[in-house]
Amino acid sequence: MDALAAWSLTGRVRINGGDTMAEDEQQQGYTQWAPPAAMADAVDAFWQFWVPRHPQQGAPLRRQHRVLPDGCTDLIFDFHHAPGPAWLASSRLGIVGPMKRFVLVDLEPGAVSLGVRLRPGWAQALLGVSPRELCGLNVTVQDCAPALAQLQRRMEDCATPAHAMTLLQDTITQRWTSFRDVAKPRAVHALAHLQSCEGQVRMTALAHSLGVSERTLHRDILDEAGIAPKLLARVLRFQRAVSLLRANGGAALCDVALECGYADQAHLSRDVRELAGVSPSTLVG
Structure with a gap:
């Protein structure tokens, strides 16, 4: 079976x-x-x-x-x-x-x-x-x-x-x-990589690994995912941070920011406010 x-x-x-x-x-x-x-x-x-x-x-x-x-x-x-x-x-x-x-x-x-x-x-x-x-x-x-x-x-x-x-x-x-074979292989590969690394990748590096220009990568992902690759990477990184914060309510913002690839705690807090509409503490409280 x-x-x-x-x-x-x-x-x-x-x-x-x-x-x-x-x-x-x-x-x-x-x-x-x-x-x-x-x-x-x-x-x-x-x-x-x-x-x-x-x-x-x-x-x-x-x-x-x-x-x-x-x-x-x-x-x-x-x-x-x-x-x-x-x-x-x-x-x-x-x-x-x-x-x-x-x-x-x-x-x-x-x-x-x-x-x-x-x-x-x-x-x-x-x-x-x-x-x-x-x-x-x-x-x-x-x-x-x-x-x-x-x-x-x-x-x-x-x-x-x-x-x-x-x-x-x-x-x-x-x-x-x-x-399942209808999806475009190059876009599927790029999207799978973005999700596996939870958004922590530079688009120039991803495009180079696929052997395409960054402009082509942008078009492929926008057509297949509906949003631009940099925004998708940002959303995936945000989702990872929210998951960590919810799994451990006592997790320090600075530790979560570091693990998820944010520049610092303020960067994480700003992203949460822009994408979720509330502060990190309100979101997971």
Whole structure:
């Protein structure tokens, strides 16, 4: 049995031991699942974001969620959870392009999002859309990828949200199998290097390693990732810093700045404020 076949049997979303998605504490908040190893270069994660219908005791309902730039493109199925046989209302399948800075999303009680996050360079191959044209946008599939409109109808026809997530996983797996060779090798290699070093590379050095001019590198990455290589490197470095700060709330800013390639602590703080809209301490607090 190959890795993708194993994924089809064991990598599914399993919620409360079955296919129901009861509105309880287990479902509230954000959860993500890794793709099969064979798809890891193209897919960062499958994920679910569930807004509770009622606040937990003593805790107010959050009104907004801060989404940080990560260089990725997401395919997202949004709906309002309706307990009972009619489990969804106000459904929408959309594509969110790569972002240059944070976005604040209003949270509505009972809202649910099921999504797949595609790594830079794979939106064109797997979704048939140009990330460059969708940079900073949230567009319905009817407006940017009509071929995916049928997927929305099929997800709406699923018996439960868990079935809808399984269908999303199956669809992306099938598209990856069919279109994995469509991505441009030179751009894929450049983007893979940028991600593996978490943005800590000079564009002149990267262009030289690929045997192209810096101008050609800029065009390749802008076309395939939707944002310029220097900005993408900055976003990847920022994501690494945020990950370290969140993993260790007591980590000194100067140590994180040094590990992530910032000039100094002030440089890190300035980048966080510009990309996240708040200070490092507020972001991880």
